[in-house]
Amino acid sequence: MPASAANPPFAPSSPAVRAIVTRFYDLLEEDQAYADLRAVHAADLGPVRHGLTRFLTGWLGGPRDWFERGPCIMSLHRAFPITPALADQWAMAMTCAIAAQDDIDPxxxxxxxxxxxxxxxxxxxxxxDDSAAA
Structure with missing residues (x-):
């Protein structure tokens, strides 16, 4: 059955979403390849772990409370200096976190x-171009 609001690919409290987020932030804490990305986060990753879980749950078709509470994901990150290398670290860590979940359809x-x-x-x-993007 295709994913929809009535049938999201992951249940609202999906262990798969929590496992992705747990693996993602564990990589940031444990793997020096993500040291620069870890450095832009607060010491306590608890709040961002919770926020990313809520974001991904809504993004995947579950409850959209994260989206209804405030700024969009792009606006939320605008205050952070995000370089191509930092974006690549985030994408690689997320790719690894998703790939680590054997129960997700490829x-x-x-x-x-x-x-x-x-x-x-x-x-x-x-x-x-060595300056802030517009």
């Missing part, structure tokens, strides 16, 4: 990584 995993990677590249605001 086609859905591929669609997720492509869409989230595209969104992440859209957040780049520094380093395109």
């Amino acid at each position: 086609a859905i995993a591929d669609s997720m990584t492509q869409a989230l990677g595209h969104m992440t590249r859209g957040m780049i605001n520094l380093g395109l």
